[in-house]
Amino acid sequence: MFEARLLNSAIFKKVLDAIKDLLNEGSFDCSDSGIQLQAMDNSHVSLVSLNLKSDGFDKYRCDRNLILGMNLASLAKVFKSSGEGDTVTIKAQDDADTVSFMFEAKKQDKISDYEMKLMNLDQEHLGIPDTEFSCIIKMPSAEYARIIRDLSQFGESIVISCTKEGVKFSASGDIGTGNVKLAQTINFDKEEDSVVIDMQEPVTLTFACQYLNSFAKATPLSNQVTLSMCDNVPLVVEYEIPDLGYLRYYLAPKIEEDEN
Amino acid sequence: MFEARLLNSAIFKKVLDAIKDLLNEGSFDCSDSGIQLQAMDNSHVSLVSLNLKSDGFDKYRCDRNLILGMNLASLAKVFKSSGEGDTVTIKAQDDADTVSFMFEAKKQDKISDYEMKLMNLDQEHLGIPDTEFSCIIKMPSAEYARIIRDLSQFGESIVISCTKEGVKFSASGDIGTGNVKLAQTINFDKEEDSVVIDMQEPVTLTFACQYLNSFAKATPLSNQVTLSMCDNVPLVVEYEIPDLGYLRYYLAPKIEEDEN
DNA sequence: TTATCCCGGA
DNA sequence: TCCGGGATAA
Secondary structure, three states, rough: EEEEEEOOOHHHHHHHHHHHHHHOOOEEEEOOOOOOOOEOOOHHHHEEEEEHHHOOOOEEEEOOOEEEEEEEHHHHHHHOOOOOOOOOEEOOOOOOOOEHHHHHHHHOOEEEEEEEEOOOOOOOOOOOOOOOOOOEEEEEEEHHHHHHHHHHHHEEEEEEEEEEEEEEEEEEEOOOEEEEEEOHHHHHHOOOHHHEEEEOEEHHHHHEEHHHHHHHHHHHHOEEEEEEEOOOEEEEEEEEOOOOOEEEEEEOOOOOOOOO | OOEEEOOOHHHHHHHHHOOOOOOOEEEEEEEHHHEEEEOOOOOOOEEEEEEEEEHHEEEEEEEOOOOEEEHHHHHHHHOOOOOOOOOEEEEEEEOEEEEEEEEOOOOOOOOOEEEEOOOOOEEEEOOOOOOOOOOEEEEEEEHHHHHHHHOOOOOOOEEEEEEEEEEEEEEEEEEEEEEOOOOEEEEOOHHHHOOOEEEEEOOEEEEEHHHHHHHHHHHHHHHHHHEEEEOOEEEEEEEEEEEOOEEEEOOOOOOOOOOO
């Protein structure tokens, strides 16, 4: 059987909020080492990769590898009905076609349990190559979300350009042009406010706003976000989930349109 | 003439919010002992019973019994325009076809008064029998509202089942099944957080979510709600209005569907 | 408990 | 694009 227990169900809530706009369904791959989910988004443009390691759970048991296919909207509803500090326990029998969620309120004698039918989803196996990146930018996640949101007003795509001076986000369209430049900033007092740029080679890539914005839904998961870029390779937007793993999004750059 | 004065008009606001979704109009029955309103909801499924005793008012005078028929949406608009701590005075002449509301702001020299036309509504007289109940559950009203809301995601009806172990709310539908169990909890520090179950006989009844949710609009009136159940008898959901009376909702259980 | 902000629905 | 409801913070 499979059983995973987490003292703070809010983390799951946030994970679901961060992926349910991109994915209608998800196959959670459960093994001894933890829970993985990898899938192309509904429009088959970007890729979501979630990794929750077993050590991060307060209790974890997985006798046999199993794949739990679930409708993410339904799953989000289940988690929405959990209270703030609830403990959640997820259970599935090895050959079962349902999964159960039990929420225990901390302060109260209240136990809620939900049972959901599992779905049989196609397994697309996605090989994600390990890449060396030219630039790795670590910055406050709220800052990232804000910049993407603001620049989305100006155009459909955003150019991210990283040099040794810093990182520049640009968008342009009918209204005009917007540029936001961030220089490396090490803030020792508030480490999460730092902007750290690790650049081997300068790089300039263009991405579709829509996806960058969707990725920003993961903001509540972490104070910081990491953007990894390299020419002709998908951008990686990573949110670390404290003590538990990470959520990564992959998005291929737009091919430069030479409009002249 | 009729005159009733209440130092805190917010109570009326809350009462109106709690009934205006269920009732388009209401006949307020004014007598020496206070104000009553009893009516079937618009779809003639549930019943609303409001009782405000004259002692609870800061001034109360009712020379002759009279019935004030009002459109509740309009009445809610009138009260919505009252400020936070306003004092309200309701007046009607014995044979008048209008009712007047005067709001006095506490801190300010501001007096607003509104006059509304009365309506001639059919008097349906509703006998509500006094029943002995098998189970009486007293619980935090916010908790009740939350549970009903959460479970409404899963189905159109909710099963409430009370045993000596506690009370269980359940719903099921396409997404799956949800159960919320509450055990009796006496909290001496915060009495309003207690869950108190007074059970003579275990009972399990099914109700339409829609109405249970409507009843929950009364949550701001009181920290606690009382659910009284008995086989083949309408559920009573009662909110006590501190120092003034109560608001009760009655809803007949769904007949068990034996789908086999 | 109330006021504010954010998100989802119409 | 506007409005209402829910969640959250003070």
